[in-house]
Amino acid sequence: MSRPAASYVLPLKWTTDNGIAALADYLGEVAGWAEVLVVDGSPEERFARHAAVLPPGVRHLRPRFTCRNGKVAGVLTGLAEASFERVIIADDDVRYTEAAFRQVVGLLAKADVVRPQNYFLTLPWHARWDTGRALLNRALASDYPGTLGVRRSVLSATGGYDGDVLFENLELIRTVRAAGGKEFRADSVFVGRIPCSAGHFRxxxxxxxxxxxxxxxxxxxxxxxxxxxxxxxxxxxxxxxxxxxxxxxxxxxxxxxxxxxxxxxxxxxxxxxxxxxxxxxxxxxxxxxxxxxxxxxxxxxxxAKAGNTMGSLRRRHKAIRVAGRMNEPEGDRLWQEKTA
Known part of the structure; x- marks a missing residue:
């Protein structure tokens, strides 16, 4: 089976190294399916430790952007550095199987942002508690996972997305839609997630x-x-x-x-x-x-801001909408200005 033409972007900012060996093993596996970029905003000694542990097939780099929401800085850096149009963005607790990875990458052939469904790989009490939230979201609409698939040119067309909001995944999805992109809610594509500690959950x-x-x-x-x-x-x-x-x-x-x-x-x-x-x-x-x-x-x-409204984002990106699709040359110019 051929390797998908896709990049995997993982924004990282850790103050401890708990779990880095397991994460490195997982990313070594993903590197067999795709280009892997870890954008690491950790303190210097942690950054050096991560560089030593991560497998050779993983690109390890510093964020190039300054945002109040550090995850967005990592995502924008990864998108700017990615070699491929189809990009999977994932938190450090997300664990794809190759089958799920290929499903999300494949769906990016007909959509500009893909939202799969997370589930917990183990079920301590707080993971069961949070699963109740996910099920209610599924009943009423769709859940918001810790991973998204996105076409790189879409966010190039918008010049990125707001890095000063709290709900960054919703902001990314809304930015794509506001610029004329298509969202696909892949509620039947299940991607595992490792539960956080009970203390972090609280x-x-x-x-x-x-x-x-x-x-x-x-x-x-x-x-x-x-x-x-x-x-x-x-x-x-x-x-x-x-x-x-x-x-x-x-x-x-x-x-x-x-x-x-x-x-x-x-x-x-x-x-x-x-x-x-x-x-x-x-x-x-x-x-x-x-x-x-x-x-x-x-x-x-x-x-203070959780996210921008769809109306404000549509007004912001109206100038680069062409027949409901992104004007990529104009987006490339905005992206180059943002990353210069």
Whole structure:
């Protein structure tokens, strides 16, 4: 089987080396399928350690951009350095199989950005909790994974995407769509993910709720959860709350069964969805408090903006839209200016 003409970009910024050997083994495997670029914003001693451990087939480089969101700086650098038009962007906890990798690369023949479905390779309690969120997303629309496939020329046409927002994957998708690109939601292409530690999971609860400021309709719905649940309890007590939980479980089970999800999500996964809903009913209000006091803490500063609206992005990229597709020569000029 021929090697796909594709690049794999992994933005990295670690303060410890826990897991670097396993990551290096995985990237050595991916290097057999594609060009691999690790854009490493780690401190100098970590960078040197990573350079020594990563396999020879992996390109290891520093970010060339300065963004408040460091992941975007890594992605933009990887896109600028990539040799191929079709690029897979992935977080450091993502683990593709060759089959899934080829599926996403193949879908980039008919779309400009591809959104596969993540699932956890192991299931400690917090991974089960977060799986409940993913199933609800699948039931209502599609989940947001830690990996995307993108055509390099699309983001060349836009001059990149905003690196000063929190919800960077949504920002990338919206930027592609705003410039006339096509999104494909590959809900039946499953890509594994290694769960973070329980401590890291707990530390991300409010920050992930803050992402909803990029999705106003969802934000309003989630802000209504706490008063809605309180009113339900006043009217019907615990039996009413149990009934609401049953509805949430049924909705999550719909997401589990959608597009082949039963192959990777266990039968008990939907039972965790009410726990996530209860959590979000509280953390979304904490996120609102952060918004009113300057934004969410991020890398020693604060990010106020979760993402740009589709309307603002369409206005920004209107000049490079040609018959609903990207004007690539103009995009190349913008890209060269941005990377100079």
């Amino acid at each position: 530390s991300q609860r409010v920050r992930q709720a803050y992402d909803d400021f990029a999705q106003p309709a969802r934000l309003l719905l989630e802000l209504a959860l706490l008063p809605g649940l309180a009113a339900l309890y006043r009217r019907g007590g615990w039996p009413a709350l149990a009934g609401a939980a049953a509805v949430v479980v049924g909705l999550a089970e719909t997401g589990r069964r959608r597009r082949g999800g039963t192959a990777v999500f266990p039968p008990t996964a939907a039972l965790w969805a009410p726990a996530w809903v209860a959590e979000r009913s509280l953390t979304v209000w904490a996120a609102l408090a952060l918004r009113l006091t300057g934004g969410v803490p991020y890398a020693g500063s604060r990010l």
